[in-house]
Amino acid sequence: MTTAAGVTDPPTAVEVLERCRTLVRPALGAAVERLHPWVGEMAAYAFGWCEVGGAPAEAPGGKGVRQALAVLGAEAAGAPAATGVPAAVAVELVHAFSLLHDDIMDGDATRRCRPAVWRAYGTGPAVLAGDGLFALAVETLAAAPGGGTAVRRLSAALGDLVTGQADDLLFASRxxxxxxxxxxxxxxxxxxxxxxxxxxxALALGAHLGGAPxxxxxxxxxxxxxxxxxxxxxxxxxxxxxxxxxxxxxxxxxxxxxxxxxxxxxxxxxxxxxxxxxxxxxxxxxxxxxxxxxxxxxxxxxxxxxxxxxxxxxxxxxxxxxxxATGAAAELRSLPGYLTDREL
Amino acid sequence: MTTAAGVTDPPTAVEVLERCRTLVRPALGAAVERLHPWVGEMAAYAFGWCEVGGAPAEAPGGKGVRQALAVLGAEAAGAPAATGVPAAVAVELVHAFSLLHDDIMDGDATRRCRPAVWRAYGTGPAVLAGDGLFALAVETLAAAPGGGTAVRRLSAALGDLVTGQADDLLFASRxxxxxxxxxxxxxxxxxxxxxxxxxxxALALGAHLGGAPxxxxxxxxxxxxxxxxxxxxxxxxxxxxxxxxxxxxxxxxxxxxxxxxxxxxxxxxxxxxxxxxxxxxxxxxxxxxxxxxxxxxxxxxxxxxxxxxxxxxxxxxxxxxxxxATGAAAELRSLPGYLTDREL
Incomplete structure (x- = not known):
């Protein structure tokens, strides 16, 4: 934003998230299109793009923090935003996968004010849709230039996700x-x-694809x-x-x-x-x-x-x-406060 | 096998599977050890290595066809058997993952004469254990020499697995x-x-790691x-x-x-x-x-x-x-008949 005096205000988190969402959305949509139609519908429902049955919708689809971090990671390395897009798609797919499966494990019936996928489509189909998103995430990243080594980082994070979820489930019986x-x-x-x-x-994958040391x-x-x-x-x-x-x-x-x-x-x-x-x-x-x-x-x-x-x-x-890199630094700095001061 | 006359009989499928199982088992065990202990117990139970609770067992753990194909794929490329081991571990982990999740989707309560993982540990934990095996498979392959590009092939196969399972589930309502x-x-x-x-x-990954054209x-x-x-x-x-x-x-x-x-x-x-x-x-x-x-x-x-x-x-x-390559050809040729003439 440039004021009348010509001074550039730092971008707000909402602006940053919106810019990254707009940048990533076509590639994310194209990735989901590659899924089996039924699995793809469940994925699109989870992203808020459609209703059960496939009718288009504009339901809340999450803040898109992970995709923004991937894009900003690439920019932090001095690379163009587009370089981070495959990483952004991969982490959004992984995030969607983990929500689908976690909602089953935790018995959470509602997600973003709508029935969770397992409530809307059944437990078995929701397990399958999660698996499809997971495979698609790995495939998307592996196909990107420099993605072969990036996959190691993604799979390590996936392992951490599972370990963290296991600990969380076990906390319940303590x-x-x-x-x-x-x-x-x-x-x-x-x-x-x-x-x-x-x-x-997300940050690291974007940086990696952007050629960061x-x-x-x-x-x-x-x-x-x-x-x-x-x-x-x-x-x-x-x-x-x-x-x-x-x-x-x-x-x-x-x-x-x-x-x-x-x-x-x-x-x-x-x-x-x-x-x-x-x-x-x-x-x-x-x-x-x-x-x-x-x-x-x-x-x-x-x-x-x-x-x-x-x-x-x-x-x-x-x-x-x-x-x-300068531009990315200001945008990155806008996010922490936004994430932690939400409606408190 | 060498007869008294010094003529070498082609190896039997049982011998081939046993050789590959013995070769792969330490690496497969080491991979499973890296999982969260609870997730690792579910994985070990699925492989027939332990009972619920962790007591050692020697339950039937599957024929190990996929690991053998990976090892033989490497040998078919003229590489040592050990070259195919990371591929063998990855495909056995993926197979175990798919059985865990498919049994949930299909409502199959029994697997290899024992309660399926979801019956023994609960649906949520079985979903999680499958996810852990999936992540570990990708991590294992990605960490292997030449694994970065091999992961593309694995993730494409994972996508096929999901698509095939989706079609199979949809057949039920036809x-x-x-x-x-x-x-x-x-x-x-x-x-x-x-x-x-x-x-x-499995074959292709083994061959790829073995440097095949x-x-x-x-x-x-x-x-x-x-x-x-x-x-x-x-x-x-x-x-x-x-x-x-x-x-x-x-x-x-x-x-x-x-x-x-x-x-x-x-x-x-x-x-x-x-x-x-x-x-x-x-x-x-x-x-x-x-x-x-x-x-x-x-x-x-x-x-x-x-x-x-x-x-x-x-x-x-x-x-x-x-x-x-000659040795691998004879061993590979032993498998089709074994797989399709089982107890018929």
């Missing part, structure tokens, strides 16, 4: 207190794999991982206190389902009576609104938001130290 | 007769993707695809008339579940009264033993076995024309 309880540090390690790995991979590629990977953990923590805060109209999820849903989210784990990790009262409430499966108040009282909300802020500051510092 | 019925040719196209693609890919690699891919269709057709025959003690599946199981298998489709494709009687029986969900007899009477069993034999002859002819 107790709320005592030595076997889930500590906030364990949660952060899980979130780095489950959410951070793909954000880091290994130090920049690895550095951007670390930046993305930190942002991913911050993003997940904020998502957890929104899962308890977010506006259902904005999050598309029921109020206090995560608490009602007894999910071990970061604010709850921080609250339980405290020494005071508020933590003990919260643990008793959660063990008894008590009222979710009361539990939410207890998490806040025990400092869980404050600790979670502080952790997210610290991660964002560290990510931005690391980003600046990497000295990415 | 009628038994009339213009919308599934024709044997459609079935063969489905089976080439669902079963043939990975067998062809493109003509040999592509030729071996075609050989494997034909074998895969033949193998699937024979599997279908066994699914109706096979000995449950050998197949590990209930007698007439495929007929009771109303599966559109090749012998049934061949029988229904005939013009005579036997085809019409069979269609009526299947539409009414009649007795499975009676349906099996009707399929045989309408020539379905004979036609299926003839198609399998023709495919095997074509595959062996094509194999000979490719002139693979």
């Amino acid at each position: 107790p709320w207190r005592g030595p076997q309880r889930v500590r906030p540090g364990e949660y952060r390690a899980m979130a780095e794999r489950k959410t951070g790995a793909l954000l880091g991979c 290994e130090a920049l590629t690895s550095g951007l990977d670390r930046v993305g991982r930190r942002l991913g953990v911050a993003f997940q923590i904020v998502d957890d805060v929104l899962g308890i206190w977010g506006d259902p109209a904005v999050t598309g999820k029921p109020v206090h849903g995560d608490l009602r389902e007894g999910k071990k989210t970061f604010p709850v784990l921080c609250a339980l990790d405290g020494p005071g009576p508020a933590a003990r009262r919260l643990a008793a409430l959660l063990e008894a499966g008590g009222d979710a609104a009361e539990a939410a108040a207890a998490v806040r009282q025990a400092g869980g909300r404050r600790a979670a938001l502080a952790a997210a802020r610290t991660l964002v500051v560290a990510a931005v510092d690391e980003l600046d130290a990497l000295e990415p | 009628p038994w007769r009339g213009p919308q019925r599934v024709r044997p040719g459609e079935y063969r196209a489905m089976a080439e993707r669902k079963t043939g693609a990975l067998l062809g890919c 493109e003509a040999l690699t592509s030729g071996l891919d075609r050989v494997g695809r034909r074998l895969g269709v033949a193998f699937q057709i024979v599997d279908d025959v066994l699914g109706i008339w096979g000995d449950p003690a050998v197949t590990g599946k209930p007698v007439h199981g495929d007929l009771r579940e109303g599966k559109k298998t090749f012998p049934v489709l061949c029988a229904l494709d005939g013009p005579g009264p036997a085809a019409r009687r069979l269609a009526a029986l299947l539409e009414a969900g009649g007795d499975a033993a009676e349906a099996a007899a009707a399929v045989r009477q309408a020539g379905g069993r004979r036609a299926a076995l003839a198609a399998a034999r023709t495919l095997v002859v074509a595959a062996v002819d094509e194999l000979d024309a490719l002139e693979p």
Whole structure:
């Protein structure tokens, strides 16, 4: 944006995301077209492009953070935005795959205010559609110039995704207190794999395709991982206190389902009576609104938001130290605040 | 084998499979060790290496055809057997992944005489374990020397697997007769993707890692695809008339579940009264033993076995024309008969 005085304002995150979405959309659409028609319809439904049955739709399709990071990764390496497009397509496909399968595993019936794919099409077809997206992601990246080695990075991130999801599923059977309880540090390690790995991979793949030296590629990977953990923590805060109209999820849903989210784990990790009262409430499966108040009282909300802020500051510092190409630097810097200040 | 007279007999398929299994097992085990422990246990259970809970077991783990094809593909290119091992590991991991997810989609509760992974561990965990195997397969191949370009071939085969499975699932809702019925040719196209693609890919990846020229690699891919269709057709025959003690599946199981298998489709494709009687029986969900007899009477069993034999002859002819390295040629030639003459 250029003001009347001719001074260029830094771009807003919304502008950055929109530019990258517009750039990537044709290639993403062309990739999905290559799927089996039935699998492709499920994929298009997941992206918000169609209704069940195939009628065109414009449903909310996610913020497109991962595709933007891939494009900006290429630009950070001084390459044209288009160089990052195959990476952008690959990470959006992987993200869609992971949402499809995670919704099955977690029993989440709603995604972006619509029935999840497994509810709309059945569990078996949703498993298959996820597999198709997964294969297509690898195929898309492998076919890109320089994609052969990039696939190693993508497959490592995929492994992290699975490991993080496994840890998250296993957290469910752990107790709320005592030595076997889930500590906030364990949660952060899980979130780095489950959410951070793909954000880091998006930046790194874009940089790699853009011809970045290994130090920049690895550095951007670390930046993305930190942002991913911050993003997940904020998502957890929104899962308890977010506006259902904005999050598309029921109020206090995560608490009602007894999910071990970061604010709850921080609250339980405290020494005071508020933590003990919260643990008793959660063990008894008590009222979710009361539990939410207890998490806040025990400092869980404050600790979670502080952790997210610290991660964002560290990510931005690391980003600046990497000295990415000028235009990309300003655009990249617009994203962390957007991701972590959402509707809070 | 060398006889008393000093003449070397060609190796038997059982010997070939055993040699390749012994060669590949350490690398396959090491790959599975890299998975999250819980995901790794599910994978080890699927391979027959452990019970639920992790206690060691020696349950039947499949014939290991795909790993053998990968090793022989490398040898066909004149490379040492070990060159094909990363390809062998990758295709066995992909095969295990596809069985895990297909059993969920098809609702198959039993696999190799044991509860399927989704029955033993739950649907969500089985989805996750499949994803972990999938990611590990790509990672293993991508990390191999020359693996970067090989991944393109693997991901194309993965896409075929998904497309074939989608077609197979959609066959279920098609009628038994009339213009919308599934024709044997459609079935063969489905089976080439669902079963043939990975067998062809196994040979081709081994050859690729072994430094084969493109003509040999592509030729071996075609050989494997034909074998895969033949193998699937024979599997279908066994699914109706096979000995449950050998197949590990209930007698007439495929007929009771109303599966559109090749012998049934061949029988229904005939013009005579036997085809019409069979269609009526299947539409009414009649007795499975009676349906099996009707399929045989309408020539379905004979036609299926003839198609399998023709495919095997074509595959062996094509194999000979490719002139693979001598030792590998004899071993490769041992496999088609073994795969298609199983317990018939």
